[in-house]
Amino acid sequence: MIDLLVVGGGPAGLATALHAARAGLDVQVWEPRAAPVDKACGEGLMPTAVAALAELGVDPAGADLTGIRYVAGARSASAPFRSGLGRGVRRTTLHAALHSAALAAAVPVRPQRFSTLTQDEESVTVDGVRARYVVGADGLHSAVRAAAGLGARPAGLRRYGQRRHARVAPWTDRVEVHWGPSAEAYVTPLGSGEVGVALLTTRRAPFAHLLTEFPELSERLAGAQMSPTLGAGPMLQRTRARTAGRVLLVGDAAGYVDALTGEGVALALAQAREAVAACAAGDPVSYEGAWRRVSRRYRLLTHALVLPTQLPAARNRLVPLAAAFPRVFAGAVDALGG
Ligand SMILES: Cc1cc2nc3c(=O)[nH]c(=O)nc-3n(C[C@H](O)[C@H](O)[C@H](O)COP(=O)(O)OP(=O)(O)OC[C@H]3O[C@@H](n4cnc5c(N)ncnc54)[C@H](O)[C@@H]3O)c2cc1C
Numbered sequence: 310m311i312d313l314l315v316v317g318g319g320p321a322g323l324a325t326a327l328h329a330a331r332a333g334l335d336v337q338v339w340e341p342r343a344a345p346v347d348k349a350c351g352e353g354l355m356p357t358a359v360a361a362l363a364e365l366g367v368d369p370a371g372a373d374l375t376g377i378r379y380v381a382g383a384r385s386a387s388a389p390f391r392s393g394l395g396r397g398v399r400r401t402t403l404h405a406a407l408h409s410a411a412l413a414a415a416v417p418v419r420p421q422r423f424s425t426l427t428q429d430e431e432s433v434t435v436d437g438v439r440a441r442y443v444v445g446a447d448g449l450h451s452a453v454r455a456a457a458g459l460g461a462r463p464a465g466l467r468r469y470g471q472r473r474h475a476r477v478a479p480w481t482d483r484v485e486v487h488w489g490p491s492a493e494a495y496v497t498p499l500g501s502g503e504v505g506v507a508l509l510t511t512r513r514a515p516f517a518h519l520l521t522e523f524p525e526l527s528e529r530l531a532g533a534q535m536s537p538t539l540g541a542g543p544m545l546q547r548t549r550a551r552t553a554g555r556v557l558l559v560g561d562a563a564g565y566v567d568a569l570t571g572e573g574v575a576l577a578l579a580q581a582r583e584a585v586a587a588c589a590a591g592d593p594v595s596y597e598g599a600w601r602r603v604s605r606r607y608r609l610l611t612h613a614l615v616l617p618t619q620l621p622a623a624r625n626r627l628v629p630l631a632a633a634f635p636r637v638f639a640g641a642v643d644a645l646g647g
Contacts, residue, residue, distance in 0.1 A: 310432055311335045313588055314440035316423040316453050319346065321560025321577035322446030323407035323418075327365045328585035330414040339421040339435075344408040345401035349472040349541035351495040351507040351571050352400055353484045355645055356393035358575035361582070362406075369406040371398035372500035374484055377571075377642045379628045381488040382525070386631035388642035395484070397497040397505065399474075403574070423447060426456050426556065433555045442588045443556045446581075449546050451562035459558060461547035466619065469542030470568050471516045472507040476534040479504050484571060488628055489522030490621070493569060496526065506530070509544075509568055511619070544568055551600045552593050557584045563600060566611040570645055579603040606644060 313329050315322045318340025329336035340346070353374060354362070362368065374395035378387040411418055426435045426443060433443040445453025454460050479498030487494040492510035499505055506526075508519045516538045520527050548564040551557060558564075560577035583599035617623040631638040 310439040310441060311337060312440065313442050313444060313585075314339065314433070314435055314438060315444045315446055316435070317445065317447035317560070317562065318408070318418055319348065319446060319448060319560065319577075320403065320407060320574050321562070321581055322444070323411050324361075324365060324578050324581035325444050325446055325559055325584055326411050326416045327407070327414055328582050329588070330416050332585055332589040334585070334589065337417040337419060338411065339419050339423060341420055341422040343420070344418075345405040347401050347404070347539060349470050349507065349539040350400045350573070351472065351484070351497055351568055352397055352499060352505040353495070353497040353571045354396045354398055354403070355572055355575045356390050356395050358578055359396050360393065361575065361578035365410060367406045367410050369396070369398045369402045370500070371396040371402065372479060372498045373482060374498070376483045377645065378481065378483045378485045379488065379631050379638070380485055380525070381625075381628035384628045384632055386628055386635065386638050387483060388635065388639040390645075391643050397484070397499045399499055399505070423452055426453070428554045428556065441555065442593060444584055444588075445556060445558045445562045446560050447562050449541065449544070449561045449565055451558065453556065454548060454558055454562050457553040457556040459548050459550055459553050459556075461549040463543070463545070463547060465545050466511055466615065467543040468509060468511050468545065468567055468615070469513060469540060470507055470509050470544060471519070471538050471540045472505060473516055473538050474499070474536040475504050475506055475530050476502060477504055477530060478502050480529065486569070487523045487526050488624060490624070492519050492522050494520070494523050494526055495568070495571065507568065550597060552596050555593055557587065557593055557596050559584045566608055567615045569615055570607065570611050572607050572645060576604055576607055610641070610644065
């Protein structure tokens with residue numbers, strides 16, 4: 310019997326495996342997709358994510374991010390990260406760095422897909438493999454979450470994300486969030502003549518169509534070579550709890566609100582650390598409180614931002630208000646930074 314089986318080898322799963330290896334646990338990861346795994350993501354790592362990666366000895370190449378700028382037409386509001394630099398990192402670069410670190414730590418990453426689990430008081434059996442604990446890190450549509458009975462009925466807004474890379478020299482060292490009539494465009498400088506553009510919206514329309522909501526941004530991207538579109542969603546995923554017996558959920562599998570604040574990877578890394586601490590202490594139930602603690606501010610801030618901004622009047626006022634109250638905006642950006 311192994312100590313820990315991690316299902317899903319994205320950022321949450323690989324970070325869990327790295328923490329587990331450090332804690333001396335016998336751990337393996339199941340990830341059916343070949344490295345480096347790509348995903349629809351805004352690719353902005355908040356300063357806390359950069360610090361949590363450094364703690365694991367992972368230092369992916371990218372472009373320094375100094376803060377966040379909200380843009381709506383000619384209006385904008387900008388604030389720095391005060392707690393350090395964030396980083397714009399291509400998703401495949403992040404995955405490759407975490408994957409190499411896992412291999413260097415002698416963690417087996419098996420090309421295997423989870424399908425079923427059963428558990429008793431001492432172990433969990435996953436598709437014939439027995440482990441003392443299982444961490445479900447299999448993303449937004451987690452099969453582990455469903456199998457452990459931890460999913461909750463979907464409710465609320467169904468928002469989707471799409472991402473493309475544009476071969477164009479970055480024009481800023483801040484993450485830009487452009488507010489259009491029905492969508493947000495999240496622009497991240499990635500270095501080496503490239504920016505990532507993630508569009509977040511309730512509308513299911515092609516990327517090029519949604520981009521017309523942002524004339525200034527469209528102009529900057531005009532003529533640039535664009536990568537194919539990757540999509541994800543619906544982003545809002547609810548869970549009724551994060552542990553069931555010896556099964557724990559981390560990252561998007563544990564529940565997700567929205568990508569608007571760009572914190573998914575930072576949260577996944579924090580949850581990975583807490584889940585391993587709970588397993589190493591033989592106290593999986595303690596993870597529930599730790600999960601609440603590390604994700605509370607994200608859940609409150611993201612709900613507070615996403616729900617009201619679906620109303621046109623609130624959308625129109627957001628950037629002028631942020632510009633008019635720079636300290637409040639700076640405080641919010643500071644909170645994101647860590
Ligand atoms: C449009 C968009 C923009 C975003 N922008 C940002 C941003 O700028 N900054 C930020 O920090 N976060 C951002 N996020 C959030 C971030 O991408 C996620 O929070 C992060 O990827 C979570 O990592 P994860 O490891 O939990 O899930 P994933 O990265 O989804 O990894 C899950 C892994 O599990 C594997 N898997 C799935 N099913 C199975 C199975 N049955 N068996 C085994 N393995 C399985 C998958 O192949 C995958 O590799 C964004 C999200 C979206 C949708």
